[in-house]
Amino acid sequence: MEVQNLWQTMEKGKMDKQMKIAVVGVGLIGGSFALTLKEKGLAAEVVGVDNSEPNRNKALELGLVDRFEELPAAVAGADLIVLATPVSSIPLLAVKVLNLVDDSQVVIDMGSTKQELCEVIAQHPRRGRFVATHPMWGTEFSGPEAAVHGAFAGRTVVICDREASDPDALESVERIYAEIGMPVKYMSAEEQDTHTAYVSHISHITSFALALTVLEKEREEEHIFDLAGGGFESTVRLAKSSPATWIPIFMQNKYNILDVLREHIHQLQIFRRMIEKDDVEGLRSLMVRANSIKRILP
Amino acid sequence: MEVQNLWQTMEKGKMDKQMKIAVVGVGLIGGSFALTLKEKGLAAEVVGVDNSEPNRNKALELGLVDRFEELPAAVAGADLIVLATPVSSIPLLAVKVLNLVDDSQVVIDMGSTKQELCEVIAQHPRRGRFVATHPMWGTEFSGPEAAVHGAFAGRTVVICDREASDPDALESVERIYAEIGMPVKYMSAEEQDTHTAYVSHISHITSFALALTVLEKEREEEHIFDLAGGGFESTVRLAKSSPATWIPIFMQNKYNILDVLREHIHQLQIFRRMIEKDDVEGLRSLMVRANSIKRILP
Incomplete structure (x- = not known):
């Protein structure tokens, strides 16, 4: 030995x-x-x-x-x-x-x-x-x-x-x-893949999707110019990541990622509906709850 | 004067x-x-x-x-x-x-x-x-x-x-x-509100929604523990922002934000469908396009 x-x-x-x-x-x-x-x-x-x-x-x-x-x-x-x-x-x-x-x-x-x-x-x-x-x-x-x-x-x-x-x-x-x-x-390997879908993989997908959202808009408009300062640069940073690294991750963790993505899209739709209806109290309660992420990520 | x-x-x-x-x-x-x-x-x-x-x-x-x-x-x-x-x-x-x-x-x-x-x-x-x-x-x-x-x-x-x-x-x-x-x-004021919906307001909403996604999961699972390191901390940072500041912004820029949110949810659904169908080539082409955000945000 x-x-x-x-x-x-x-x-x-x-x-x-x-x-x-x-x-x-x-x-x-x-x-x-x-x-x-x-x-x-x-x-x-x-x-x-x-x-x-x-x-x-x-x-x-x-x-x-x-x-x-x-x-x-x-x-x-x-x-x-x-x-x-x-x-x-x-x-x-x-x-x-x-x-x-x-x-x-x-x-x-x-x-x-x-x-x-x-x-x-x-x-x-x-x-x-x-x-x-x-x-x-x-x-x-x-x-x-x-x-x-x-x-x-x-x-x-x-x-x-x-x-x-x-x-x-x-x-x-x-x-x-x-x-x-x-x-x-x-x-366990199973728990790690679920966990990582939430704390890493989903963030990469939202960043990629956010970059695409802005780039779509940029086709029509001149004024998507300077993206620093307003918060965008930190949420979109991961969209610079390599497809060669991340596609295999998305494929190997497919079912967990599909679950998380469904939940994330659902949360965005709730937000969208509340803004549409001027539901200020609903938004406040969602955002106060979201603020509690400070507890986990100080 | x-x-x-x-x-x-x-x-x-x-x-x-x-x-x-x-x-x-x-x-x-x-x-x-x-x-x-x-x-x-x-x-x-x-x-x-x-x-x-x-x-x-x-x-x-x-x-x-x-x-x-x-x-x-x-x-x-x-x-x-x-x-x-x-x-x-x-x-x-x-x-x-x-x-x-x-x-x-x-x-x-x-x-x-x-x-x-x-x-x-x-x-x-x-x-x-x-x-x-x-x-x-x-x-x-x-x-x-x-x-x-x-x-x-x-x-x-x-x-x-x-x-x-x-x-x-x-x-x-x-x-x-x-x-x-x-x-x-x-x-113009109109252009600024459109622009800012893309480069700032949407990032805050995706962060809030991402925090809520993880907090929903945390109700069921013990293993949402340490959120640093995997990319999550940078995409969710803005979810700590104040509702008192941001609700008025979302209300005042309501129509631009609804537009951007619709496009962003659409991009996420495209991602979700490609992952579901193992569409590796589709994913690669989306992600390579998203990578070009480097051009605007070096």
């Missing part, structure tokens, strides 16, 4: 001489995570795997990883393998990586959806080496050039179906996130 | 010995504007008018204004009168103030809607002393305690129906906004 010993003996600051990491998909998330692991002294070496040559060159130029390898070679030498590709490719990739690892290695993913992944790997003989994680951090930008220093700290990380992971693998991953400064929440 | 001479002779930094300002409604906007005028050396004295005693006490404690007066006394001594109350009270207040001013005084408002206001004051014999302005700045907070230093700079200010203002009054106001560092856009 090499890894277990490694983790049991390690102390803060000593780990950097020991842990080798493979990051599969060196974009916004994988690249920022690689930087964080290095900064926190958690990684001696970070090897990247990425099927885009321009992205590989960019990532090397920016110093996000030490070098690139093909997947089998990268996995062979790694204590920790991090999957940070679009969620559509994670389940199959997880199987391929689990096929390669032994009991000294740990695999995590960083995807925004978990049900499909956890279902696909459920019966794999090495399932215990996998820890399904969703660090709740991101920006509207994408690719290796979007990777930033100092990401993740202070944000929540969700760990799913922890009982399916080997205790030593789980503990290793908990220690990494603790070192980064991320509080952990545990839930 | 005392004011004209004052403005023609003033230079940056000299104005503070000369201009007396009355701010009616010393909350987020009026309070921040008072601070800005002082900081920029534009005001020798700022007299507040506010019908809430707690707000008056708070504003004095925070040093937002030098003292409070009743409206007639405040107007009598002022070179510039600034109306910064909720938009529902601005039209009547504008008439009352115009009844009191002479040709040496200038009146501006800072409201988010303009059609009703400009219609009400259109035939007033002192209409020329009024300049209808909408500085595009705000936060989700309200009241004098929400006033901040350094507000407004760099944001656009809309000036409406400029041909209805006396040239000297218009020039005075343009110089004040230039000193603060706000680029000016000119348009």
Whole structure:
């Protein structure tokens, strides 16, 4: 149990001489995570795997990883393998990586959806080496050039179906996130996908729809000019996000997202009807209730 | 033409010995504007008018204004009168103030809607002393305690129906906004209300509706816990805004807002239908189009 010993003996600051990491998909998330692991002294070496040559060159130029390898070679030498590709490719990739690892290695993913992944790997003989994680951090930008220093700290990380992971693998991953400064929440893959539909996915869809609303209007009018200052820039920021990242998320979390979207459209229709009828008291009661979001998001 | 001479002779930094300002409604906007005028050396004295005693006490404690007066006394001594109350009270207040001013005084408002206001004051014999302005700045907070230093700079200010203002009054106001560092856009009151429905009012409604969507879900589920990190916090920020500020805006800009809301709900329904049908190509084309919002909002 090499890894277990490694983790049991390690102390803060000593780990950097020991842990080798493979990051599969060196974009916004994988690249920022690689930087964080290095900064926190958690990684001696970070090897990247990425099927885009321009992205590989960019990532090397920016110093996000030490070098690139093909997947089998990268996995062979790694204590920790991090999957940070679009969620559509994670389940199959997880199987391929689990096929390669032994009991000294740990695999995590960083995807925004978990049900499909956890279902696909459920019966794999090495399932215990996998820890399904969703660090709740991101920006509207994408690719290796979007990777930033100092990401993740202070944000929540969700760990799913922890009982399916080997205790030593789980503990290793908990220690990494603790070192980064991320509080952990545990839930089932199903709960995480429902939760994330509300706290992340729906916000992206409303932003995309809001951008389209304004762009539709702009076709007819000259005066959609300067969108900063009135509140629009914060609600529409996420509309700059990459379709390559988000379409797979919407597809994998389809039923939860359809539920949330139905409820959101319903709320907008209530608003619309009250404004139409000059129902000031109704609006006040809705808005006072909405104000209580401060309680959850101070 | 005392004011004209004052403005023609003033230079940056000299104005503070000369201009007396009355701010009616010393909350987020009026309070921040008072601070800005002082900081920029534009005001020798700022007299507040506010019908809430707690707000008056708070504003004095925070040093937002030098003292409070009743409206007639405040107007009598002022070179510039600034109306910064909720938009529902601005039209009547504008008439009352115009009844009191002479040709040496200038009146501006800072409201988010303009059609009703400009219609009400259109035939007033002192209409020329009024300049209808909408500085595009705000936060989700309200009241004098929400006033901040350094507000407004760099944001656009809309000036409406400029041909209805006396040239000297218009020039005075343009110089004040230039000193603060706000680029000016000119348009009709009608155009401004349409524009602002898109770039500000709709964002507030989607935020309120998004907060309500999540709060509905929270009734059933425990796992709506930590809303930071996934994008939700930026799209829902405006749901903390004050009903007292925003209900009058929604009522005054009712028809534009109903139009925009109809289009926005339509865009959300298109999204919903595409997700339902796994229409990946349709989604990609919508999202790529939405991405072009970068062009307007870099």
